[in-house]
Amino acid sequence: xxxxxxxxxxxxxxxxxxxxxxxxxxxxxxxxxxxxxxxxxxxxxxxxxxxxxxxxxxxxxxxxxxxxxxxxxxxxxxxxxxxxxxxxxxxxxxxxxxxxxxxxxxxxxxxxxxxxxxxxxxxxxxxxxxxxxxxxxxxxxxxxxxxxxxxxxxxxxxxxxxxxxxxxxxxxxxxxxxxxxxxxxxxxxxxxxxxxxxxxxxxxxxxxxxxxxxxxxxxxxxxxxxxxxxxxxxxxxxxxxxxxxxxxxxxxxxxxxxxxxxxxxxxxxxxxxxxxxxxxxxxxxxxxxxxxxxxxxxxxxxxxxxxxxxxxxxxxxxxxxxxxxxxxxxxxxxxxxxxxxxxxxxxxxxxxxxxxxxxxxxxxxxxxxxxxxxxxxxxxxxxxxxxxxxxxxxxxxxxxxxxxxxxxxx
Numbered sequence: 001x002x003x004x005x006x007x008x009x010x011x012x013x014x015x016x017x018x019x020x021x022x023x024x025x026x027x028x029x030x031x032x033x034x035x036x037x038x039x040x041x042x043x044x045x046x047x048x049x050x051x052x053x054x055x056x057x058x059x060x061x062x063x064x065x066x067x068x069x070x071x072x073x074x075x076x077x078x079x080x081x082x083x084x085x086x087x088x089x090x091x092x093x094x095x096x097x098x099x100x101x102x103x104x105x106x107x108x109x110x111x112x113x114x115x116x117x118x119x120x121x122x123x124x125x126x127x128x129x130x131x132x133x134x135x136x137x138x139x140x141x142x143x144x145x146x147x148x149x150x151x152x153x154x155x156x157x158x159x160x161x162x163x164x165x166x167x168x169x170x171x172x173x174x175x176x177x178x179x180x181x182x183x184x185x186x187x188x189x190x191x192x193x194x195x196x197x198x199x200x201x202x203x204x205x206x207x208x209x210x211x212x213x214x215x216x217x218x219x220x221x222x223x224x225x226x227x228x229x230x231x232x233x234x235x236x237x238x239x240x241x242x243x244x245x246x247x248x249x250x251x252x253x254x255x256x257x258x259x260x261x262x263x264x265x266x267x268x269x270x271x272x273x274x275x276x277x278x279x280x281x282x283x284x285x286x287x288x289x290x291x292x293x294x295x296x297x298x299x300x301x302x303x304x305x306x307x308x309x310x311x312x313x314x315x316x317x318x319x320x321x322x323x324x325x326x327x328x329x330x331x332x333x334x335x336x337x338x339x340x341x342x343x344x345x346x347x348x349x350x351x352x353x354x355x356x357x358x359x360x361x362x363x364x365x366x367x368x369x370x371x372x373x374x375x376x377x378x379x380x381x382x383x384x385x386x387x388x389x390x391x392x393x394x395x396x397x398x399x400x401x402x403x404x405x406x407x408x409x410x
Contacts, residue, residue: 003116025147084358105158138173197264206271223281257287272312
């Protein structure tokens with residue numbers, strides 16, 4: 001087995017998209033106007049360059065003339081990001097190897113071997129961020145998602161058994177999102193669709209306009225993985241109120257991800273989506289999990305008090321829809337989540353290393369998780385069983401990792 005007798009699936013491991021992805025993969029006529037990135041590598045890159053220009057050095061972007069994120073030129077944000085990169089590189093020499101290789105599939109597979117991860121479901125970095133502006137033209141936003149997905153499918157060809165990808169969709173036009181979800185699952189082999197928990201142009205997840213997407217995901221039998229992003233210029237964003245204020249970066253980062261996921265949980269459960277779509281699976285990723293027990297209690301309490309007379313009536317308390325159809329990712333070192341797991345049962349939890357983001361725990365994510373006071377059955381469910389059920393991935397006959405020590409360089 002991969003690590004200490006456990007098969008391990010990472011629910012949310014990241015690709016770091018190269019600067020020229022959209023210049024190479026965008027359809028015509030959009031290819032002439034790809035996103036522009038600044039604050040990182042803007043010079044021509046040679047095969048021997050130390051940094052291939054990938055997203056860990058990028059501070060912001062310009063997409064269709066629009067700036068993302070709102071705080072892109074903040075010096076404090078740049079300083080904290082630079083310090084995170086320094087710390088991550090100090091933890092293991094593979095970070096520098098991966099950066100020199102442009103965080104390609106081969107370097108990701110080596111990182112998985114170092115951690116002891118058998119299979120990873122890959123989510124984008126800039127592939128999500130470039131869509132985080134309300135004013136993008138719907139056709140252009142759809143083209144950005146389409147280009148990213150074609151690149152992601154090519155990336156995962158590095159080892160299709162171990163690298164699976166979640167498809168990016170743009171919610172600027174739900175009809176186009178439905179078409180892209182269908183294409184990615186049926187033609188490219190995507191195992192999930194990435195959902196933004198934020199409203200786009202005031203459209204919430206439980207608005208009627210989104211029904212065609214839930215219908216199609218239920219028909220395709222793939223989950224939606226809600227994943228917030230810190231680099232956003234969406235008008236409705238929990239962290240936006242702190243931009244420009246002292247110490248905004250740690251405050252906004254602490255608040256944004258869990259709060260946006262709380263809203264998504266509320267829309268999917270109390271908003272009636274899972275009532276109407278009993279076979280739709282949902283994951284809530286990279287926003288910690290220690291809050292979920294209290295939040296489900298709160299949703300049940302408020303439904304009991306104020307649900308009478310609502311337009312969409314429920315046949316169960318909101319928490320029951322979550323337990324029937326949802327999963328949530330805990331951070332590898334999230335000790336406060338242990339009490340929640342013990343209260344709710346381990347069936348609803350998955351785990352993520354967040355590699356190669358600087359605020360992740362590589363190469364110690366699995367080790368940190370195994371250090372949490374959980375029993376063997378709980379660990380097996382969280383490390384493999386739940387994630388396999390969420391993404392519909394079959395159990396391999398044996399472990400897929402190559403023999404590498406956590407302490408050795410890649």
